[in-house]
Amino acid sequence: MSQLLPAADRSRPPAVAPATVPHPAAPPSPVADPAAVVAPVAPGARTAVVGLGYVGLPTSLALVGSGARVTGVDIDPARLDDIRADRADLLDVDRERLRETMRAADPALRLTTSIAEIADADTVLICVPTPVDRHLDPDLTALRAACAAVVAHARPGQTIVLTSTSYVGTTRDLLVEPLAARGLRVGQEVWVAFAPERVDPGNDGHRQELTPRVVGGVTPDCTARAATALARITPRVHRLGSPEAAEMTKLLENTFRAVNIALANEFADLCRDLHLDVTEVIDGAATKPYGFMAFQPGPGVGGHCIPCDPHYLLWQLRGQRREAPLIETAMRGISARPRRVVERVRDLLAGAGRTLLGARVLLVGVTYKPGVADVRESPALEIISELVRAGADVGFVDDLVASVRTADGATLRRLTDHTEREWDLVVVHTAQADLDEAWLATQPMVLDATYRMTGLPRREVV
Numbered sequence: 001m002s003q004l005l006p007a008a009d010r011s012r013p014p015a016v017a018p019a020t021v022p023h024p025a026a027p028p029s030p031v032a033d034p035a036a037v038v039a040p041v042a043p044g045a046r047t048a049v050v051g052l053g054y055v056g057l058p059t060s061l062a063l064v065g066s067g068a069r070v071t072g073v074d075i076d077p078a079r080l081d082d083i084r085a086d087r088a089d090l091l092d093v094d095r096e097r098l099r100e101t102m103r104a105a106d107p108a109l110r111l112t113t114s115i116a117e118i119a120d121a122d123t124v125l126i127c128v129p130t131p132v133d134r135h136l137d138p139d140l141t142a143l144r145a146a147c148a149a150v151v152a153h154a155r156p157g158q159t160i161v162l163t164s165t166s167y168v169g170t171t172r173d174l175l176v177e178p179l180a181a182r183g184l185r186v187g188q189e190v191w192v193a194f195a196p197e198r199v200d201p202g203n204d205g206h207r208q209e210l211t212p213r214v215v216g217g218v219t220p221d222c223t224a225r226a227a228t229a230l231a232r233i234t235p236r237v238h239r240l241g242s243p244e245a246a247e248m249t250k251l252l253e254n255t256f257r258a259v260n261i262a263l264a265n266e267f268a269d270l271c272r273d274l275h276l277d278v279t280e281v282i283d284g285a286a287t288k289p290y291g292f293m294a295f296q297p298g299p300g301v302g303g304h305c306i307p308c309d310p311h312y313l314l315w316q317l318r319g320q321r322r323e324a325p326l327i328e329t330a331m332r333g334i335s336a337r338p339r340r341v342v343e344r345v346r347d348l349l350a351g352a353g354r355t356l357l358g359a360r361v362l363l364v365g366v367t368y369k370p371g372v373a374d375v376r377e378s379p380a381l382e383i384i385s386e387l388v389r390a391g392a393d394v395g396f397v398d399d400l401v402a403s404v405r406t407a408d409g410a411t412l413r414r415l416t417d418h419t420e421r422e423w424d425l426v427v428v429h430t431a432q433a434d435l436d437e438a439w440l441a442t443q444p445m446v447l448d449a450t451y452r453m454t455g456l457p458r459r460e461v462v
Contacts, residue, residue, distance in 0.1 A: 043159045043191075044068055044229035048121035050146050052079060052111075054304065054374070055163060055197045056127035057088055059233065061097045062208045064108045066232035071121055072111050080111045089373045091204050115149040123159045123229045124150055127197060130164045131376075132308045136335075138167065138315055147174035154179060156189040159225045161215070162243075163197040165250050165309050167316045170194070171243035176218055187219035193226035194243035196250030201303070202371035212236040216246030254309040255327055260295040261306065262330035265337055268297035268451065272461060279451050299429050299449035299462065300337035300379025302368025307334065307377040338382040341449055344462050345387065345425060348445060354424055357391035362415075362423045364440070365430025366398045373400040380404070380429045384412060395421075399434060428453055 045068055049060045052074040060070045074080055082088050086099060101109045118124050128142040143164055150160060160179075162171050171194040176186050184190045195215040200206035213234045217223030227237040240246050264282070271278035278297060286294040301307050310331055317324055349359050366380035367373065375381060380396070385407035387394045395415045396404065403413045415421075419436070425445045428435075431452060440446055441456055448459050 043123045043225045044232045046121045047071070047123045047125060047229065048073060048118035050115070050118065050124065050126045050150060051128035051142075051164075052083060053127065053129060054089070054201050055199045056125075057083065057098075058090065058094050058199055058208060059125060059127055059163075059197070060109055061090075061094045061101070062233040064101055065097055065209070068108070068232060070109045071117050072109055073113070073115055073118065074111075075113050075115075077113060080113065083111060089201070091202070091207060093204065093207065116153050118150060118153050119155050122157065123161065124154070125229075126150060126160070126162045126164060128164050129304065130166050130308065130312070131304070132311045136311045136315075136331075138312050140166070143170070144174060148178065151175065151178040151182060154182070154184060154190055156184065159191040159193070159222075159229055161192075161226045161229065162194050165196060165254070165305070165312065166247065167312045168244050168247045168251070170247060171218070176243075187222055191217065191219075191222040191225045192243070193217035193222050194246040195226055195230055196246060196253075201374060202369060208233050210235065212238060214238045214240055214246055214249050216240035216243045216249075218243060251309055251313045254305045255313065255330075257295070258301065258306045258310050258334060259326060259330040260293070261298075261301055262333040264295040264297040265333060265340075268462065269340075277454075278461070279454065297451050297462070298337075298379075299341045299383065299427075301334050302376065302378035302380075303374065304376060338379040339386060341379070341383050341427065341447070341462050342386040342390070344447060344460070345392075345427065346390070348425060348447060348460055352424070352445065356387065358393060359424045360393045360422065361387055361395075362418055362421075362426045363394070363396040364398075364426060364428045364435065365432050366396050366401050366404055367430050367432075370430055370432050371400075375401060375404060382407070383427070383429065388412075398430070398432065400432065 047063050047068050048071040049056045050073045052060065052072045060072045063070050084102060090098065101107050126146050128146040130143055131139045133139045143166060154160060160175060162175060171192060175192050179186055179190055186192050193215050195213055198211045198213060199208065211234060213230050215223055215226045215230060215237055217226055223239050227239055230237050240249065268278040271281055282294050282296065285292050310327055314324060314327060345361060346356055349356060363380055363384060366378060367375055368378040381404060384394055384396065384404065388406050395418060396412065397415050397418045401414060403411050405411055419439050423443060425447060426440065426443045427447045427449055429449050431450050444458060446456050446459050447462065448456065449462050451461055453459055
């Protein structure tokens with residue numbers, strides 16, 4: 001087993017088992033001739049994608065666009081029904097590609113709940129979620145189940161590529177060693193690599209065909225075969241020397257973003273104290289053509305990456321009794337940001353002679369970013385829960401989200417008549433494309449958590 005994973009944490013069961021992960025079936029019979037060296041075949045022509053979420057489905061469609069035939073595996077029949085019915089949240093280019101594929105007499109994308117069907121593929125991509133639990137520890141349930149299922153049905157000649165973000169050493173722990181235990185020699189009979197996903201939901205400018213990828217294989221041949229498969233859907237593949245280097249690359253990418261977002265939030269607080277517009281300051285700094293990258297403050301961080309990925313590194317370091325003070329401080333700041341928004345709501349209402357108890361507060365936009373129908377880790381969920389807990393009368397409006405659940409399990413449905421009601425305070429959380437700025441301008445008090453609604457007459461910032 002990898003020496004990089006804390007031994008004390010190896011057997012601890014994660015908190016929640018996501019519903020969209022293939023369960024392992026009984027292993028197939030052992031390799032007929034373990035001594036035989038399997039001749040390589042061109043990777044990627046027949047690919048199985050395990051997990052059809054925000055990464056797996058766009059990846060499948062990109063592969064179809066490259067001319068590959070794809071088997072998409074997801075054990076959640078409802079997810080497959082949504083894909084077939086064109087209800088999946090996708091970029092326009094991917095949505096059109098999905099429609100064309102589903103209309104074909106012989107679709108290049110075949111959907112199934114059976115993990116056993118990966119045996120027909122020359123390449124297997126594992127694209128399952130790696131969230132954190134309520135204690136901010138990695139929830140490896142989905143990843144362990146998917147990798148175990150792939151190992152159980154792997155056959156000689158396949159290239160297996162893990163794309164899900166995880167701790168350093170995951171690829172060896174969950175793929176290489178179990179494959180060896182089955183009698184499959186990595187680098188000779190099967191080829192294994194890690195190539196972290198780079199999917200930016202809702203951003204057409206960063207779709208997979210435009211975004212470089214990195215890959216690190218167990219052997220140079222593993223790297224080469226995985227790179228060949230990925231070259232179908234990316235303009236450039238950067239090769240690294242090991243799966244561990246690729247795993248740490250992904251952790252660095254999103255930890256970098258987390259640290260800088262925390263810094264932007266801190267500067268926002270400092271600028272407000274000094275009566276400065278933080279957006280103006282950031283825009284000014286961004287004119288420097290070197291040594292600066294603009295990050296924007298906001299109500300917190302949501303989605304699948306930034307709130308989660310750095311905790312995989314911190315969790316691993318804790319098992320080694322090591323610290324990363326800068327990262328730890330940044331993640332504490334990010335975690336505290338939604339409560340900062342609630343404190344600001346409380347302060348603004350107090351200034352108007354009101355308390356949170358009974359105050360009418362509307363959140364505008366609840367997704368974690370504009371243009372995606374996704375509320376995973378959205379700061380809006382904690383903001384709403386805290387406001388409700390304090391006794392506020394809370395509503396929300398967002399055309400992409402029908403309802404949300406509060407911390408106590410209650411369901412809050414979006415309003416269809418918010419413009420006909422009177423609100424003590426409106427919080428702009430996510431600026432969707434259809435945001436009605438003219439109506440916002442009529443409200444008595446607006447807390448702009450996006451820092452971008454500069455034209456409003458009665459605007460406050462967090």
